[in-house]
């Protein structure tokens with residue numbers, strides 16, 4: 001099976017970029033399964049119901065979130081009722097939504113889950129390494145796919161080694177900058193430190209650069225504003241999994257600037 005995974009879709013330019021590219025790539029790459037990180041899809045923070053429905057219209061099978069999971073308060077109205085949205089698993093307290101979902105594809109049980117890293121993140125989280133071990137013991141599945149939503153490249157690489165051969169796809173999100181280290185780890189795990197962002201090319205990881213520079217130089221009182229003009233980028237990976245051996249056999253990254 002061939003899986004397309006699209007990195008953090010950021011606000012208007014991200015949605016436009018997704019719409020412009022996803023159908024062609026699905027056809028050309030013969031994609032069977034589509035995962036999109038949607039934590040920034042609504043005005044750069046969170047996902048409202050309209051954008052959730054729009055993602056399904058684009059053919060998305062599973063949506064992952066991240067530290068912005070609950071920024072759009074309206075998500076509380078629907079996240080508990082659906083089975084294709086994944087928020088971080090390792091919250092310290094019981095949260096709305098699900099940390100993993102199980103999807104059936106071609107007779108295979110596919111578990112998609114999300115862990116959040118702890119280094120340079122503001123959240124008081126449970127250990128993503130121990131929680132993953134626990135999850136793998138508790139949830140029986142043919143294929144596991146993990147969105148590791150984290151800031152530090154070192155934590156992400158260590159996580160990749162920790163679960164190579166156990167989790168078939170480990171893709172990093174959150175930094176919004178694609179890394180050039182997509183590879184197959186020992187045991188048949190497709191790995192990339194960060195898929196990158198689908199959104200504005202100009203600006204600072206999605207936000208107008210003036211707002212961010214003001215924070216560095218001055219009092220930083222300018223309001224958060226997504227970059228909504230200029231070029232955009234579509235960042236994704238394509239992974240192939242051998243359905244018989246249940247190992248990942250290839251991974252390639254895509255970064256389309258237009």
Ligand SMILES: [Fe+2]
Nearest residue numbers: 008039040174
């Ligand atoms: Fe993000």
Ligand SMILES: [Fe+2]
Nearest residue numbers: 066067068174
């Ligand atoms: Fe994030």
